[in-house]
Amino acid sequence: MSAMRQAAVRRAVRNGLAGQSRTHHVTRVGLVSGSAPGHTNELPVRTMPIAFGKITFLHLAVTTCFCGGFRNDSNPGDNPNIPAIAKYFSTKGRYEEVNPHLIEDILAVNASILQPPSEQCRRVHLTAIIRHGTRYPTSKNIKKMQTLYEVVRRKASGEESWLREIQTQWTMWYKEDMDGRLVQKGVDDHKHLAVRLSKLFPSLISEEKLRGGFVKFITSSKHRCVNSTLSFKAGLTELWAITDEEFDHAVNDALMRFFDQCTRFVHEVDNNPAALSEVDKFKQGPEMRRVTEKIADRLRVPYSDITDDMAEAAFYLCAYEFAIKTVNSPWCRLFDEVDAQVLEYANDLKQFWKRAYGHDINSKSSCILFHDAFSRLDNAASEIRLGKQVTEAVTVQVGHAETLLPLLTLLGFFKDSDALTSTNYATQAQRSFRTSHMLPYAANLLLVLYDCGGGELRLQPLLNEKPMTFPGLTGTPVPLYEDVKDHYRALLLGCDFETECQLFRGRA
Numbered sequence: 001m002s003a004m005r006q007a008a009v010r011r012a013v014r015n016g017l018a019g020q021s022r023t024h025h026v027t028r029v030g031l032v033s034g035s036a037p038g039h040t041n042e043l044p045v046r047t048m049p050i051a052f053g054k055i056t057f058l059h060l061a062v063t064t065c066f067c068g069g070f071r072n073d074s075n076p077g078d079n080p081n082i083p084a085i086a087k088y089f090s091t092k093g094r095y096e097e098v099n100p101h102l103i104e105d106i107l108a109v110n111a112s113i114l115q116p117p118s119e120q121c122r123r124v125h126l127t128a129i130i131r132h133g134t135r136y137p138t139s140k141n142i143k144k145m146q147t148l149y150e151v152v153r154r155k156a157s158g159e160e161s162w163l164r165e166i167q168t169q170w171t172m173w174y175k176e177d178m179d180g181r182l183v184q185k186g187v188d189d190h191k192h193l194a195v196r197l198s199k200l201f202p203s204l205i206s207e208e209k210l211r212g213g214f215v216k217f218i219t220s221s222k223h224r225c226v227n228s229t230l231s232f233k234a235g236l237t238e239l240w241a242i243t244d245e246e247f248d249h250a251v252n253d254a255l256m257r258f259f260d261q262c263t264r265f266v267h268e269v270d271n272n273p274a275a276l277s278e279v280d281k282f283k284q285g286p287e288m289r290r291v292t293e294k295i296a297d298r299l300r301v302p303y304s305d306i307t308d309d310m311a312e313a314a315f316y317l318c319a320y321e322f323a324i325k326t327v328n329s330p331w332c333r334l335f336d337e338v339d340a341q342v343l344e345y346a347n348d349l350k351q352f353w354k355r356a357y358g359h360d361i362n363s364k365s366s367c368i369l370f371h372d373a374f375s376r377l378d379n380a381a382s383e384i385r386l387g388k389q390v391t392e393a394v395t396v397q398v399g400h401a402e403t404l405l406p407l408l409t410l411l412g413f414f415k416d417s418d419a420l421t422s423t424n425y426a427t428q429a430q431r432s433f434r435t436s437h438m439l440p441y442a443a444n445l446l447l448v449l450y451d452c453g454g455g456e457l458r459l460q461p462l463l464n465e466k467p468m469t470f471p472g473l474t475g476t477p478v479p480l481y482e483d484v485k486d487h488y489r490a491l492l493l494g495c496d497f498e499t500e501c502q503l504f505r506g507r508a
């Protein structure tokens with residue numbers, strides 16, 4: 001693309017010119033191969049043509065004047081290509097289900113939600129903590145899917161078209177060595193997120209800032225995270241047609257996989273089955289039993305063939321076929337909405353007790369990430385106060401659902417009055433702790449620091465590109481940075497990772 005055309009593209013993105021519509025077919029991004037040699041489904045190391053699709057500036061103009069919050073009424077019932085139960089897929093859900101406006105335009109942003117707190121305020125720093133993009137199932141779940149497929153293939157009987165499709169057309173294509181690796185949709189998740197964030201924060205995520213070394217990248221060592229980081233960078237380099245420079249990223253598991261290194265969490269939760277007793281009780285309880293019996297009835301197999309694990313495997317088959325291939329799989333026909341809500345709750349129970357409010361150490365294990373985020377914000381704040389340029393304008397940190405959730409918990413987000421337990425499902429229908437809304441693939445927590453002049457700094461949190469308010473700080477949508485620090489003073493003064501993660505902490 002000529003320099004003149006690049007400038008025109010950049011101007012159009014910046015100015016949101018309506019009426020101009022350009023299609024930029026960008027190609028090539030090299031990814032880290034993570035699979036066993038010869039795996040047909042693995043993203044190849046060699047570069048691969050990824051058509052960026054259409055960057056339509058017309059949409060930019062339309063969406064920037066799109067008022068109010070995003071539409072959450074994707075109403076999949078109207079769209080036969082979207083499973084009616086897609087909004088219950090928990091951490092196996094697509095990003096588009098929490099931002100349905102992206103279904104029609106994956107690059108659409110709603111800049112109006114990001115109006116600065118006042119005319120004087122300008123954005124000076126952005127920290128983005130992002131879950132990797134869409135991935136294959138883990139080998140643990142692929143084994144369960146394979147077992148279920150054999151039961152259905154060999155024992156199910158019935159004339160329903162969806163059953164015949166499973167038994168005669170659908171093939172078990174998942175292989176154990178896929179084990180959670182990033183898929184092509186996951187590459188696109190991060191490329192598109194990068195472009196949307198560059199449109200939302202053009203003064204921070206810009207070619208100039210990227211080339212100037214003001215944008216830092218940190219990632220978990222897992223393939224899905226490294227490849228998501230490469231994809232995020234590719235989204236920017238392709239947008240700006242940068243071919244003469246590459247940009248580093250740091251692999252830092254102490255930050256992005258802190259849960260592996262917190263001894264007390266590993267001992268008291270990760271390696272302790274009793275820590276998830278509420279999950280186990282729910283999976284053996286009446287709600288789940290009704291689901292497994294209904295599935296067995298639909299398949300006309302004995303109740304003993306469809307355990308809670310088999311029901312979960314069927315649910316995951318529906319979710320992965322949709323997330324990876326965007327197909328409304330025949331596996332989805334095994335569930336009605338009530339069944340899906342029960343399976344969603346089982347997932348939420350796992351996340352609640354393993355990564356969130358269920359055990360205090362779950363959130364305290366994220367102290368290292370909490371302090372890292374605030375030290376970056378403090379550095380930016382002091383450079384602003386000294387009248388200097390902010391040396392780290394943007395930090396992009398790629399991790400897991402279990403990176404984000406403990407931090408969100410530590411900050412007090414999505415806390416209900418009652419804990420999720422094996423016995424209160426019926427009263428938790430309106431709970432705020434719902435991972436389907438919080439943690440899809442590519443879920444992202446953004447912390448935006450504003451300089452409003454006269455030493456006034458403000459901090460805005462966003463989750464999945466939607467503004468939030470810090471729990472307990474509801475006076476203003478974008479509070480003073482000092483008020484936020486006051487609010488979290490105890491954590492800022494304490495929350496010492498080494499102390500919290502000591503095995504026999506505080507015991508004689």
Ligand SMILES: O=P(O)(O)O[C@H]1[C@H](OP(=O)(O)O)[C@@H](OP(=O)(O)O)[C@H](O)[C@@H](O)[C@H]1OP(=O)(O)O
Pocket residue numbers: 091092131137138140141354399400401402
């Ligand atoms: O049920 P699976 O095996 O998929 O659980 C995964 C985690 O996936 P999630 O429960 O979040 O959907 C996976 O988190 P991710 O963000 O990396 O996808 C995690 O890394 C993996 O270890 C499994 O978690 P588990 O708690 O060990 O089951």
